[in-house]
Amino acid sequence: MKRVFSGALVTMIAATSMLAGCSSTNSTNNTASSTQPAATSGSTAPAQTAAAQEKVKLTIGSWRTEDIDAYAKIIAEFKKTNPNIDLEFKPTKNTEYNTSLNTALQSGSGPDIIHLRPYAAGAALADAGYLEPLDGVKGMDTFSKDTLLAATGSNGKVYGVPTVFSSTQIFYNKKIFQKYNLQEPKTWDELIKTADTLKQNKVTPFAFGSKEGWILSLTQGALAPSVYGTDFIKKVLSGDANFKSPEFVSSIKQMKDLVPYFPDNYVGIGMDDMRNMFVTEQAAMMVMGDWEYAVMKKANPDLQMDVFPVPPVKADGKPTVTTWVDGSFAVNAKSAHKQEALKFMEFLTTKAFGTVAVNELQKPSTIPGIQANDPLVAKITKNADSISTPYAAVVYFSAGNPTTKATLENSLQGMYLNKLTPEQVAEEVQKSADTWFKPKK
Amino acid sequence: MNNTAKTPGWKKGAVHLFPIPALAVYILFVIYPIAAAFGYSFYDWKGLVRGDFIGLGNFVSLFTKEPFNHLFWNAFGHNLYYFLIEMVVQNVLAFLLAYLVFSKLKGSGFLKMAYFLPRLLSVIVVGFLWKLMLNPNNGVVNVLLKKLGLVSWAKPWLGDPATALTSITMVNSWFGIGFSMLIFLAGLQAISTEVIEAARIDGVKGFRMIRSIILPMMNQSLIIITVFTFIHAFEAFELVYAMEGSQGEPYNATDTLAVFFYRIAFGGSSGGDSVALGLGSALAVVLFIIIATISALFLYFTRNQSAQH
Numbered sequence: 001m002k003r004v005f006s007g008a009l010v011t012m013i014a015a016t017s018m019l020a021g022c023s024s025t026n027s028t029n030n031t032a033s034s035t036q037p038a039a040t041s042g043s044t045a046p047a048q049t050a051a052a053q054e055k056v057k058l059t060i061g062s063w064r065t066e067d068i069d070a071y072a073k074i075i076a077e078f079k080k081t082n083p084n085i086d087l088e089f090k091p092t093k094n095t096e097y098n099t100s101l102n103t104a105l106q107s108g109s110g111p112d113i114i115h116l117r118p119y120a121a122g123a124a125l126a127d128a129g130y131l132e133p134l135d136g137v138k139g140m141d142t143f144s145k146d147t148l149l150a151a152t153g154s155n156g157k158v159y160g161v162p163t164v165f166s167s168t169q170i171f172y173n174k175k176i177f178q179k180y181n182l183q184e185p186k187t188w189d190e191l192i193k194t195a196d197t198l199k200q201n202k203v204t205p206f207a208f209g210s211k212e213g214w215i216l217s218l219t220q221g222a223l224a225p226s227v228y229g230t231d232f233i234k235k236v237l238s239g240d241a242n243f244k245s246p247e248f249v250s251s252i253k254q255m256k257d258l259v260p261y262f263p264d265n266y267v268g269i270g271m272d273d274m275r276n277m278f279v280t281e282q283a284a285m286m287v288m289g290d291w292e293y294a295v296m297k298k299a300n301p302d303l304q305m306d307v308f309p310v311p312p313v314k315a316d317g318k319p320t321v322t323t324w325v326d327g328s329f330a331v332n333a334k335s336a337h338k339q340e341a342l343k344f345m346e347f348l349t350t351k352a353f354g355t356v357a358v359n360e361l362q363k364p365s366t367i368p369g370i371q372a373n374d375p376l377v378a379k380i381t382k383n384a385d386s387i388s389t390p391y392a393a394v395v396y397f398s399a400g401n402p403t404t405k406a407t408l409e410n411s412l413q414g415m416y417l418n419k420l421t422p423e424q425v426a427e428e429v430q431k432s433a434d435t436w437f438k439p440k441k
Numbered sequence: 442m443n444n445t446a447k448t449p450g451w452k453k454g455a456v457h458l459f460p461i462p463a464l465a466v467y468i469l470f471v472i473y474p475i476a477a478a479f480g481y482s483f484y485d486w487k488g489l490v491r492g493d494f495i496g497l498g499n500f501v502s503l504f505t506k507e508p509f510n511h512l513f514w515n516a517f518g519h520n521l522y523y524f525l526i527e528m529v530v531q532n533v534l535a536f537l538l539a540y541l542v543f544s545k546l547k548g549s550g551f552l553k554m555a556y557f558l559p560r561l562l563s564v565i566v567v568g569f570l571w572k573l574m575l576n577p578n579n580g581v582v583n584v585l586l587k588k589l590g591l592v593s594w595a596k597p598w599l600g601d602p603a604t605a606l607t608s609i610t611m612v613n614s615w616f617g618i619g620f621s622m623l624i625f626l627a628g629l630q631a632i633s634t635e636v637i638e639a640a641r642i643d644g645v646k647g648f649r650m651i652r653s654i655i656l657p658m659m660n661q662s663l664i665i666i667t668v669f670t671f672i673h674a675f676e677a678f679e680l681v682y683a684m685e686g687s688q689g690e691p692y693n694a695t696d697t698l699a700v701f702f703y704r705i706a707f708g709g710s711s712g713g714d715s716v717a718l719g720l721g722s723a724l725a726v727v728l729f730i731i732i733a734t735i736s737a738l739f740l741y742f743t744r745n746q747s748a749q750h
């Protein structure tokens with residue numbers, strides 16, 4: 001009997017590890033709350049009363065551990081005009097940033113300046129009251145309303161300054177294109193002809209795989225405007241169309257029609273394999289985000305790559321790239337140095353910042369008209385400035401649980417596995433949107 | 442004996458205070474979070490902020506609302522499949538290996554170590570290692586199959602819903618076989634050699650020996666292995682996460698309850714997805730109840746067998 005009892009005890013303990021995992025973040029929160037506020041209020045009280053000339057030190061929380069050097073240069077640029085304000089860039093590991101930031105904010109502490117995740121996740125922090133509204137900050141009118149949407153709370157106020165865009169376009173291998181006498185396609189038909197030529201010459205036209213869901217929504221977001229143009233999503237937002245509309249269904253069909261141009265066994269291929277195929281010149285094109293440029297350049301410095309925008313299906317259509325805000329900076333409502341933090345927000349709206357950001361982060365700036373030194377980054381930036389359309393799944397449809405974006409990814413995966421038809425994919429997406437989305441007339 | 446007689450009464454009592462530091466840590470990091478998770482599951486969560494008390498609302502949505510109800514039973518079925526494969530493949534093979542080692546084969550010491558070796562790797566390492574080996578176009582498994590002329594066998598193992606979960610459970614069996622083998626070996630070694638000798642003199646041999654003498658004598662190990670395997674299968678997370686990500690790809694074909702829980706409670710791995718702490722806590726509570734009750738029932742109904750020895 002004793003054995004049975006101890007066996008049961010072992011069982012209980014083992015089974016509880018799952019529950020413990022669920023709430024461990026909140027238990028640490030409790031221990032943190034007892035120590036941290038005391039520490040911050042103790043050290044900051046004298047600083048507040050001191051003269052304005054006195055040096056003040058602010059911390060910036062972020063998930064971009066890989067950008068430490070870039071931010072050192074950005075901070076140096078800021079200090080040229082604000083010598084009294086010291087900034088410390090303190091990033092946390094990407095996957096742990098949300099949890100550690102939330103824990104700190106719940107206990108009333110956290111960094112003075114917060115690197116804000118774009119769209120729904122960032123808005124959640126604003127709605128919880130952790131952020132300072134920034135509508136009055138000088139220079140906010142630099143940004144378009146679509147751009148500011150990345151850091152807008154549900155009350156319509158803006159809580160963050162967007163810094164750089166991510167953008168999706170088609171990367172291609174210049175050497176392979178030259179070898180088979182191919183040009184950057186100007187229409188969708190030309191793109192398909194290009195793909196045919198490559199296939200005949202035993203080169204995989206597209207480095208693509210459907211194993212990882214995010215690749216699917218990324219690709220659909222980039223290619224779909226070639227079918228439904230740039231105003232279809234606006235119609236969905238206003239209620240004049242929905243995801244069951246023929247335009248959207250044909251954008252899903254377009255994804256399916258590309259199957260002959262994908263690599264063998266593409267259902268088992270993920271991002272790493274896609275990158276390998278493109279970098280080792282087995283595949284000639286890849287629909288991909290700008291961030292891969294730096295990664296691919298490192299993987300094969302001799303690779304001659306270039307980009308072109310997604311060409312339109314209709315003759316009178318326009319080529320497009322898809323953009324969304326990569327992140328914003330916000331001010332912690334509990335910061336003891338709000339004035340200084342707001343100075344940094346102002347700096348983020350200036351061309352001086354935009355130029356450093358483009359060249360150091362190698363991503364398109366949210367501030368219009370910024371030039372980049374690297375020719376490919378310059379091309380990506382110019383496209384993002386002139387012919388971009390928002391990445392709808394991220395910008396407008398990243399809410400719901402599971403999110404409408406995740407539903408799109410999951411059902412596209414089902415389509416490539418022949419479990420769903422394009423019409424069923426559209427239905428699933430609409431069903432998910434119906435759970436939370438209300439069109440604004 | 443003399444010493445204890447001289448020890449004053451209060452000092453004897455003080456002994457019971459010594460576990461307090463360890464107990465405090467245990468309460469803070471295990472008991473409290475469990476209690477908290479139970480509590481959270483009764484509240485409506487708006488992102489990070491705790492909302493109203495909604496009683497069993499989270500549990501009701503978990504079992505009645507699309508797509509949660511569908512995903513729950515989908516994941517539950519996968520956990521069950523995981524358990525069956527582990528029992529049939531991992532544990533049966535482990536028993537045979539244990540018997541092989543037990544029967545004092547030449548080099549059995551080396552074999553014992555070799556079978557246990559995968560267990561020393563981290564689960565995440567095992568996951569990534571096999572992900573590379575199962576890569577559809579340049580993984581060693583498919584390259585080998587193609588070289589052997591079995592081109593049609595070279596499938597995208599982890600990308601095809603028909604093979605993805607089985608592939609993961611096989612990797613898991615490869616990983617876990619050493620541990621099961623050790624428990625079986627301990628069970629075998631606990632059987633007194635006199636019983637086996639007596640049976641042999643009575644003319645019992647081969648399979649009959651295993652079925653009628655050895656298996657009944659190691660009931661205790663069988664019970665432990667079954668319970669461990671059950672708990673492990675229903676907590677299956679790391680391998681699935683390492684090999685198929687937090688979405689249980691492809692198309693939810695490898696989703697388990699723990700992965701599903703991670704996705705709704707913490708918003709998956711991208712960091713940008715929405716979180717539903719209340720619903721996640723409710724799922725964790727359900728998972729706890731499943732594991733605890735089934736394990737307890739199993740142990741209760743097998744208590745007589747274990748009491749015999």
